[in-house]
Amino acid sequence: MTRHGLTFLLCLAALAADAHAQQVPGHRHGAMQGDRQAPVFLASTAKPFAALMDDAMAVMDDGMRRAPTNGVPEHDFVTMMIPHHQGAIDMAKALLLRTTDPELRNLAQGIITEQQNEIQLMQAWLRRHPASAPAAAAAAARPPSH
Helix, strand or coil: CCHHHHHHHHHHHHHHHHHHHHHCCCCCCCCEECCEECCCCCCCCCCCHHHHHHHHHHHHHHHHHHCCCCCCHHHHHHHHHHHHHHHHHHHHHHHHHHCCCHHHHHHHHHHHHHHHHHHHHHHHHHHHCCCCCHHHHHHHHCCCCC
16 A cells, blocks of 8 residues: 555544544544634644644643543543543554554554543443532542441
């Protein structure tokens, strides 16, 4: 496969993943909050690698700041880790556009696979553990009275 063919396939995969992520609860890649739209990562050979990494970090940071937290440590951890893991996926996609090193390509592909699996596990956990109110979490954290 030519480099251009691979780039085209990676771009299609990125677009499909972004479209899927926008439909999955808990992953708000590109979601609106207030009057400002969240940044969106797009792996593209039109930008230098450093700019792609900056973009991936900006999207990840924004996603972590926008994560719906409620004071329940487990919930807040999971909602913030989802955009963190997506950031690793985005960075790996950026590397795949630029490197021919087989060891690093394999590492990047493994990161994409594993981080996507972990995002799915975290989304499943959120579905099984609906966000509880901080007051309920505080009550659960108190030692039992005798």
